[in-house]
Amino acid sequence: MIISILLEDNHLLLVEKPINIPVQADSSGDADLLTMLKEDLKIRYSKPGKVYLGLVHRLDRPVGGVMVFAKTSKAASRLADMFRRHVIERNYLAVVHGKPNKKRGQLVHYLHKDNRKNKVSVVSPNYPKAKKAVLDYEVLDSKKGFSLLSVNLHTGRPHQIRVQLSAMGNPIFGDQKYGEQLNKTGQQLALWAHSISFEHPVKKEPLTVCSFPPYNYPWDLMKDPYLKEPVIT
Incomplete structure:
Protein backbone atom coordinates (compact mmCIF):
# COMPACT_ATOMS: atom_id res chain seq x y z
CA MET A 1 0.00 0.00 0.00
CA ILE A 2 1.31 3.46 -0.95
CA ILE A 3 1.07 6.04 1.85
CA SER A 4 0.96 9.69 0.75
CA ILE A 5 3.59 11.77 2.53
CA LEU A 6 2.32 15.32 3.06
CA LEU A 7 5.39 16.74 4.81
CA GLU A 8 8.67 15.33 6.08
CA ASP A 9 11.78 16.80 7.69
CA ASN A 10 14.39 15.56 10.17
CA HIS A 11 11.90 15.70 13.06
CA LEU A 12 8.40 15.14 11.64
CA LEU A 13 6.54 12.88 9.26
CA LEU A 14 3.01 13.91 8.27
CA VAL A 15 1.06 11.47 6.14
CA GLU A 16 -2.41 10.86 4.79
CA LYS A 17 -3.75 7.85 6.66
CA PRO A 18 -5.72 5.55 4.36
CA ILE A 19 -9.17 4.49 5.47
CA ASN A 20 -9.77 1.14 7.14
CA ILE A 21 -6.27 0.39 8.36
CA PRO A 22 -5.32 0.50 12.06
CA VAL A 23 -2.85 3.12 13.22
CA ASP A 40 9.31 2.71 4.43
CA LEU A 41 11.79 4.84 6.39
CA LYS A 42 14.12 1.86 6.76
CA ILE A 43 14.13 1.27 3.02
CA ARG A 44 14.26 4.89 1.86
CA TYR A 45 17.13 5.83 4.16
CA SER A 46 18.88 2.42 4.24
CA LYS A 47 18.69 2.39 8.03
CA PRO A 48 20.21 -0.59 9.85
CA GLY A 49 18.36 -2.08 12.81
CA LYS A 50 15.13 -0.72 14.22
CA VAL A 51 13.65 2.58 13.03
CA TYR A 52 12.27 5.07 15.56
CA LEU A 53 8.90 6.63 14.81
CA GLY A 54 6.86 8.13 17.62
CA LEU A 55 3.08 7.72 17.68
CA VAL A 56 1.67 10.83 19.39
CA HIS A 57 -2.03 10.65 18.46
CA ARG A 58 -4.51 8.30 16.83
CA LEU A 59 -7.37 8.08 14.36
CA ASP A 60 -10.13 5.47 14.40
CA ARG A 61 -9.55 2.67 11.91
CA PRO A 62 -12.29 3.75 9.44
CA VAL A 63 -11.13 7.40 9.47
CA GLY A 64 -8.68 8.73 6.89
CA GLY A 65 -6.73 11.96 6.73
CA VAL A 66 -3.74 13.81 8.07
CA MET A 67 -1.63 12.34 10.88
CA VAL A 68 1.64 13.50 12.41
CA PHE A 69 4.42 11.18 13.59
CA ALA A 70 7.68 12.08 15.34
CA LYS A 71 10.99 10.97 13.84
CA THR A 72 12.97 11.85 16.96
CA SER A 73 12.34 11.30 20.67
CA LYS A 74 12.70 15.07 21.26
CA ALA A 75 9.92 15.82 18.76
CA ALA A 76 7.77 13.01 20.19
CA SER A 77 8.05 14.33 23.74
CA ARG A 78 7.21 17.89 22.72
CA LEU A 79 4.32 16.88 20.47
CA ALA A 80 2.87 14.63 23.17
CA GLY A 98 -29.99 15.60 8.37
CA LYS A 99 -29.20 19.21 9.09
CA PRO A 100 -28.30 20.55 12.56
CA ASN A 101 -30.70 23.10 14.02
CA LYS A 102 -27.92 25.69 14.24
CA LYS A 103 -25.44 26.58 11.49
CA ARG A 104 -22.63 26.54 14.04
CA GLY A 105 -22.34 25.64 17.68
CA GLN A 106 -20.37 24.00 20.46
CA LEU A 107 -21.16 20.55 21.84
CA VAL A 108 -20.26 19.64 25.41
CA HIS A 109 -20.87 16.10 26.66
CA TYR A 110 -19.49 13.74 29.25
CA LEU A 111 -18.40 10.41 27.80
CA HIS A 112 -17.66 6.98 29.15
CA LYS A 113 -15.97 4.19 27.20
CA ASP A 114 -16.89 0.55 27.66
CA ASN A 115 -13.54 -1.04 26.79
CA ARG A 116 -15.06 -4.52 26.58
CA LYS A 117 -17.52 -3.43 23.88
CA ASN A 118 -15.23 -0.70 22.47
CA LYS A 119 -18.17 1.68 22.54
CA VAL A 120 -18.57 5.16 24.04
CA SER A 121 -21.72 6.52 25.64
CA VAL A 122 -22.93 9.96 26.70
CA VAL A 123 -23.30 9.98 30.50
CA SER A 124 -23.98 12.46 33.31
CA PRO A 125 -21.07 14.63 34.59
CA ASN A 126 -20.93 12.71 37.88
CA TYR A 127 -20.79 9.28 36.24
CA PRO A 128 -17.68 7.33 37.41
CA LYS A 129 -14.69 8.01 35.14
CA ALA A 130 -16.73 10.27 32.85
CA LYS A 131 -14.57 12.46 30.59
CA LYS A 132 -15.59 15.91 29.38
CA ALA A 133 -15.71 16.22 25.59
CA VAL A 134 -15.93 19.53 23.72
CA LEU A 135 -16.07 20.32 20.02
CA ASP A 136 -17.16 23.15 17.73
CA TYR A 137 -18.99 22.51 14.48
CA GLU A 138 -20.08 24.53 11.46
CA VAL A 139 -22.45 23.51 8.68
CA LEU A 140 -20.68 24.08 5.34
CA ASP A 141 -23.32 22.68 2.99
CA SER A 142 -26.56 20.67 3.02
CA LYS A 143 -28.02 18.57 0.20
CA LYS A 144 -30.36 15.62 -0.26
CA GLY A 145 -30.84 14.94 3.42
CA PHE A 146 -27.14 15.23 4.33
CA SER A 147 -24.90 18.01 5.66
CA LEU A 148 -21.17 18.63 5.41
CA LEU A 149 -19.75 19.74 8.75
CA SER A 150 -16.43 21.25 9.74
CA VAL A 151 -15.51 20.06 13.24
CA ASN A 152 -12.81 21.44 15.55
CA LEU A 153 -11.81 19.37 18.55
CA HIS A 154 -11.05 20.90 21.94
CA THR A 155 -10.55 17.50 23.55
CA GLY A 156 -9.43 14.18 22.12
CA ARG A 157 -11.71 11.50 23.53
CA PRO A 158 -12.16 8.09 21.88
CA HIS A 159 -14.86 8.18 19.18
CA GLN A 160 -15.65 11.72 20.33
CA ILE A 161 -16.88 13.24 17.06
CA ARG A 162 -18.94 10.19 16.18
CA VAL A 163 -20.62 10.04 19.59
CA GLN A 164 -21.27 13.78 19.97
CA LEU A 165 -22.73 14.29 16.49
CA SER A 166 -24.96 11.25 17.01
CA ALA A 167 -26.07 12.67 20.38
CA MET A 168 -26.95 15.92 18.58
CA GLY A 169 -29.26 13.91 16.32
CA ASN A 170 -26.99 13.94 13.26
CA PRO A 171 -25.01 10.69 13.10
CA ILE A 172 -22.21 10.44 10.56
CA PHE A 173 -22.96 8.70 7.29
CA GLY A 174 -21.76 5.09 7.37
CA ASP A 175 -21.33 4.89 11.15
CA GLN A 176 -22.86 1.57 12.13
CA LYS A 177 -21.68 1.91 15.74
CA TYR A 178 -23.33 5.26 16.55
CA GLY A 179 -25.92 5.53 13.80
CA GLU A 180 -27.08 2.00 13.17
CA GLN A 181 -30.70 3.09 12.71
CA LEU A 182 -29.82 5.15 9.61
CA ASN A 183 -26.74 3.49 8.18
CA LYS A 184 -26.29 0.22 6.33
CA THR A 185 -23.65 -2.46 6.75
CA GLY A 186 -20.75 -1.90 4.39
CA GLN A 187 -21.10 1.88 4.10
CA GLN A 188 -17.85 3.79 4.59
CA LEU A 189 -17.68 6.18 7.54
CA ALA A 190 -17.71 9.75 6.15
CA LEU A 191 -15.31 11.30 8.66
CA TRP A 192 -11.97 12.76 7.56
CA ALA A 193 -9.07 14.34 9.45
CA HIS A 194 -8.85 17.49 7.34
CA SER A 195 -6.09 19.59 8.90
CA ILE A 196 -3.66 19.87 11.76
CA SER A 197 -1.99 23.09 12.93
CA PHE A 198 0.76 23.45 15.50
CA GLU A 199 4.11 25.00 16.25
CA HIS A 200 6.98 22.90 14.92
CA PRO A 201 8.41 21.20 18.04
CA VAL A 202 12.01 22.02 17.11
CA LEU A 207 2.76 24.74 10.57
CA THR A 208 -0.53 23.70 8.97
CA VAL A 209 -1.02 20.59 6.86
CA CYS A 210 -4.29 19.67 5.13
CA SER A 211 -5.70 16.53 3.55
CA PHE A 212 -8.95 16.03 1.67
CA PRO A 213 -11.43 13.14 1.47
CA PRO A 214 -11.90 11.12 -1.71
CA TYR A 215 -14.46 12.76 -3.94
CA ASN A 216 -16.96 9.91 -3.93
CA TYR A 217 -20.36 9.32 -2.34
CA PRO A 218 -21.46 10.97 -0.09
CA TRP A 219 -18.68 13.57 -0.30
CA ASP A 220 -19.48 14.26 -3.94
CA LEU A 221 -22.94 15.56 -2.97
CA MET A 222 -21.29 18.64 -1.50
CA LYS A 223 -19.90 21.69 -3.23
CA ASP A 224 -17.42 23.35 -0.95
CA PRO A 225 -13.84 24.71 -1.12
CA TYR A 226 -12.84 22.27 1.65
CA LEU A 227 -13.07 19.39 -0.84
CA LYS A 228 -10.02 20.14 -2.95
CA GLU A 229 -6.34 19.13 -2.87
CA PRO A 230 -3.72 18.77 -0.08
CA VAL A 231 -2.29 22.06 1.20
CA ILE A 232 0.81 22.76 3.30
CA THR A 233 1.59 26.18 4.75
Missing part, protein backbone atom coordinates in the same frame (compact mmCIF):
# COMPACT_ATOMS: atom_id res chain seq x y z
CA GLN A 24 -0.86 0.52 15.15
CA ALA A 25 -0.86 -3.27 15.48
CA ASP A 26 -4.00 -4.67 17.08
CA SER A 27 -5.78 -7.97 17.65
CA SER A 28 -6.93 -8.10 14.01
CA GLY A 29 -3.41 -8.86 12.84
CA ASP A 30 -3.95 -6.59 9.83
CA ALA A 31 -1.16 -4.45 8.41
CA ASP A 32 -0.92 -1.21 10.40
CA LEU A 33 0.18 2.30 9.50
CA LEU A 34 2.98 2.65 12.06
CA THR A 35 4.71 -0.55 10.95
CA MET A 36 4.35 0.35 7.26
CA LEU A 37 5.87 3.78 7.83
CA LYS A 38 8.80 2.35 9.79
CA GLU A 39 9.49 -0.10 6.98
CA ASP A 81 2.98 17.56 25.59
CA MET A 82 1.27 19.81 23.03
CA PHE A 83 -1.53 17.27 22.61
CA ARG A 84 -1.91 17.04 26.40
CA ARG A 85 -2.20 20.83 26.62
CA HIS A 86 -4.68 20.91 23.71
CA VAL A 87 -2.65 23.49 21.79
CA ILE A 88 -2.65 21.48 18.57
CA GLU A 89 -5.59 22.47 16.38
CA ARG A 90 -7.36 19.61 14.62
CA ASN A 91 -10.11 20.06 12.06
CA TYR A 92 -12.29 17.30 10.67
CA LEU A 93 -14.84 17.06 7.89
CA ALA A 94 -17.94 14.90 8.30
CA VAL A 95 -21.01 14.15 6.24
CA VAL A 96 -23.95 13.65 8.61
CA HIS A 97 -27.58 12.67 8.28
CA LYS A 203 11.99 24.87 14.58
CA LYS A 204 9.26 26.74 16.51
CA GLU A 205 7.57 27.79 13.28
CA PRO A 206 3.79 27.67 12.71
